[in-house]
Amino acid sequence: MADKAIQQKIVEPEELFFKAKREKQFITGSEAVKESIKRANVDMAISYPITPQSESMHLVGDIYAQGYVKDYYRGENELGVMSAVAGASMGGVRVFTATGGQGALRAFEMFPTWAGARLPIVCAFFCRGLNSPLTIQPDTIEIGLLLDTGMLVLHAETAQDLYDMILKSFIIAEEPDVHLPVAVFADGFFVTHTREIVEIAPEDIKLPPYNPYKAPVPVMDMETPPVRQMRDPFVMKSNYVSYACHASWQQEVRAAAERARKHINKYLGGLLETGNEDAEILIMASGTAVSQSRAAIIRAEAEGLKVGLVKLKSLRPFPKDEIKALAKGKKAVIVPEFNITGWLAREIKSVVEDNSKVIGAPRVYGGMTMPPKLILEEIRRCSK
Amino acid sequence: MNNKIYKISPGFEKIMPKDYRDLVNDGPFDKKLGVKDLGTFKELIEEHPLCAGCGLALSKRLILASLPSPENTVIVGTTGCSSLSFAQVAIHNIHSIFGNQNALATGLKRALEIRFPDKTKDVVAMGGDGAIGDIGLGMVMHSWFRGEKFTTIMFDNEAYANTGGQESGMSQKGAVLNMAPTGKKYDKLPLPEIARAAGCVYSAVVTPARPKRLEKMVRRAVLLARELGPTYIQIYCPCPTNYKFKPSESLKRTKDMEKSGAYQIKEYISPAAEELIKKFEEEK
Numbered sequence: 001m002a003d004k005a006i007q008q009k010i011v012e013p014e015e016l017f018f019k020a021k022r023e024k025q026f027i028t029g030s031e032a033v034k035e036s037i038k039r040a041n042v043d044m045a046i047s048y049p050i051t052p053q054s055e056s057m058h059l060v061g062d063i064y065a066q067g068y069v070k071d072y073y074r075g076e077n078e079l080g081v082m083s084a085v086a087g088a089s090m091g092g093v094r095v096f097t098a099t100g101g102q103g104a105l106r107a108f109e110m111f112p113t114w115a116g117a118r119l120p121i122v123c124a125f126f127c128r129g130l131n132s133p134l135t136i137q138p139d140t141i142e143i144g145l146l147l148d149t150g151m152l153v154l155h156a157e158t159a160q161d162l163y164d165m166i167l168k169s170f171i172i173a174e175e176p177d178v179h180l181p182v183a184v185f186a187d188g189f190f191v192t193h194t195r196e197i198v199e200i201a202p203e204d205i206k207l208p209p210y211n212p213y214k215a216p217v218p219v220m221d222m223e224t225p226p227v228r229q230m231r232d233p234f235v236m237k238s239n240y241v242s243y244a245c246h247a248s249w250q251q252e253v254r255a256a257a258e259r260a261r262k263h264i265n266k267y268l269g270g271l272l273e274t275g276n277e278d279a280e281i282l283i284m285a286s287g288t289a290v291s292q293s294r295a296a297i298i299r300a301e302a303e304g305l306k307v308g309l310v311k312l313k314s315l316r317p318f319p320k321d322e323i324k325a326l327a328k329g330k331k332a333v334i335v336p337e338f339n340i341t342g343w344l345a346r347e348i349k350s351v352v353e354d355n356s357k358v359i360g361a362p363r364v365y366g367g368m369t370m371p372p373k374l375i376l377e378e379i380r381r382c383s384k
Numbered sequence: 385m386n387n388k389i390y391k392i393s394p395g396f397e398k399i400m401p402k403d404y405r406d407l408v409n410d411g412p413f414d415k416k417l418g419v420k421d422l423g424t425f426k427e428l429i430e431e432h433p434l435c436a437g438c439g440l441a442l443s444k445r446l447i448l449a450s451l452p453s454p455e456n457t458v459i460v461g462t463t464g465c466s467s468l469s470f471a472q473v474a475i476h477n478i479h480s481i482f483g484n485q486n487a488l489a490t491g492l493k494r495a496l497e498i499r500f501p502d503k504t505k506d507v508v509a510m511g512g513d514g515a516i517g518d519i520g521l522g523m524v525m526h527s528w529f530r531g532e533k534f535t536t537i538m539f540d541n542e543a544y545a546n547t548g549g550q551e552s553g554m555s556q557k558g559a560v561l562n563m564a565p566t567g568k569k570y571d572k573l574p575l576p577e578i579a580r581a582a583g584c585v586y587s588a589v590v591t592p593a594r595p596k597r598l599e600k601m602v603r604r605a606v607l608l609a610r611e612l613g614p615t616y617i618q619i620y621c622p623c624p625t626n627y628k629f630k631p632s633e634s635l636k637r638t639k640d641m642e643k644s645g646a647y648q649i650k651e652y653i654s655p656a657a658e659e660l661i662k663k664f665e666e667e668k
Binding site: 043044046070071073075076077079080081083084085086087088089090091092093095109110113117212218220221222223224225226227228 | 385386388389390404407430455456457458460471472473474475476477478480481484487488489490491492493494495496497498499500505522523526530
């Protein structure tokens with residue numbers, strides 16, 4: 001445990017998120033993570049330096065040494081870290097960790113386990129490509145693999161998003177009607193390693209502490225009823241009751257994620273953001289593909305082409321009704337992605353009425369940046 | 385422990401099953417009971433689905449009766465035969481995934497220290513030989529290297545019993561089991577010695593044929609973990625189902641294993657632990 005504690009004033013989440021005067025700092029995405037955790041009243045953070053890694057978790061170690069976090073250590077491996085944060089969360093404290101790419105997949109078994117155990121863990125994922133061949137470059141392929149673990153999934157475009165989404169995720173995750181883990185994704189390198197101006201709240205204020213007694217499941221501290229779960233564990237039974245119990249538990253996890261919509265709307269201002277949504281052609285994207293799309297749209301406008309932009313912030317819950325309504329009557333929906341699988345195009349195709357207008361392009365992968373020119377070419381093609 | 389945790393709300397006494405009423409009226413919480421009192425109080429484990437003659441079931445019963453403060457103990461289990469008899473245990477217990485019990489217990493113990501700085505909350509990680517000796521060994525050893533203050537207990541049935549009797553690292557050399565059709569090619573893992581080298585202040589091996597010895601070791605391990613650091617106990621748990629002997633012969637087999645030297649009772653105690661044990665046992 002930390003030797004010293006920093007004195008910070010506890011304020012209501014609304015104060016920290018919206019009212020407190022923000023200061024502009026020119027910092028990296030990893031530093032934005034640190035600033036976020038500084039104000040999040042986190043009890044424990046556990047780290048592991050797998051390749052790929054960003055600075056974020058060792059910067060969290062620095063603020064632990066300064067007294068902002070009560071306990072922190074470097075775990076033995078990714079699975080060990082994801083297990084230890086689960087244990088800490090079951091013990092009733094607020095926890096944070098981060099991973100990415102191969103590391104995330106190494107620990108994969110824990111993510112559905114977190115959701116099933118209703119643990120409000122916040123974990124940042126800094127997306128990287130997956131082996132083989134060996135890569136550490138930016139690529140969002142892992143998001144597609146992690147969409148259906150039961151965690152809430154947010155995708156940050158910028159360091160500002162990363163700061164805000166992580167901080168707000170603790171409050172969304174801990175809502176008693178949600179109480180699920182939140183995965184906050186950001187594109188590795190493009191967001192973690194580059195500097196931008198980020199507006200942040202004063203460092204002498206922090207969120208209220210986590211109250212584990214508001215959890216929909218008992219905290220494992222021998223202070224909370226019930227003391228005995230059941231006489232007949234379902235795992236042993238091959239009968240209707242045990243199947244129905246497991247099925248209804250899974251349904252409740254999904255229902256809890258749906259109930260997060262209102263909290264995401266309240267704190268993040270919606271599951272998506274739109275600009276020029278009346279245009280005939282829309283670009284729908286998440287993460288840094290949104291930034292590249294903005295650049296492409298400026299060039300398209302110079303050519304007299306009108307294009308709208310839909311930035312998806314929440315992927316789970318998925319803004320299906322919003323996307324369906326936005327896509328209605330459009331000529332084309334362009335979905336640029338930083339991965340080979342096109343998981344976002346697939347998601348969007350699954351909810352729009354006429355999915356032949358969804359263009360799953362451009363896609364870049366293997367670590368390349370996405371030239372706005374490629375997006376512009378799609379816009380031109382669709383405008384004909 | 386908060387007594388509300390198991391007391392029955394007024395008006396519901398008749399609805400609760402008898403075994404639960406017994407737990408409230410005659411349970412062991414806050415009473416400082418032990419193995420010698422078995423039969424005089426309602427035990428922490430209710431009817432469970434483990435096989436007849438299961439050495440693990442007997443060991444678990446003895447461990448639960450030996451815990452120095454069950455009212456402030458949280459158990460971290462893991463996948464295996466033992467996980468099938470945790471839902472019936474009247475102590476908070478966790479099942480996460482196969483082999484991650486020591487990593488999870490690390491987070492749990494540290495969280496309880498943050499939340500209850502003025503109370504002692506014991507954490508005990510329990511698992512089979514597959515979980516502790518094979519799939520989770522890295523996480524087990526790292527919890528020892530880090531000096532985490534909780535006890536690890538292995539139910540050693542020398543096989544993957546819950547999946548049908550496959551070879552584990554703890555199986556004896558030459559044992560013919562599933563996945564070892566021509567016999568195991570290498571020695572049983574020297575886990576007690578590994579534990580000692582990895583930083584356990586106390587590492588012991590026992591069998592359920594010696595209930596008093598087992599109790600003493602469990603108490604020592606839990607009390608030492610509170611004060612000093614990691615402790616390890618390995619318990620031989622004969623498995624009639626997979627080693628194909630009669631359930632009624634489990635204890636005989638245990639004694640035979642001890643007699644032949646195939647399973648040796650051991651106790652490694654660090655000098656600091658030795659000193660503390662003297663203090664505890666004098667106070668008692």
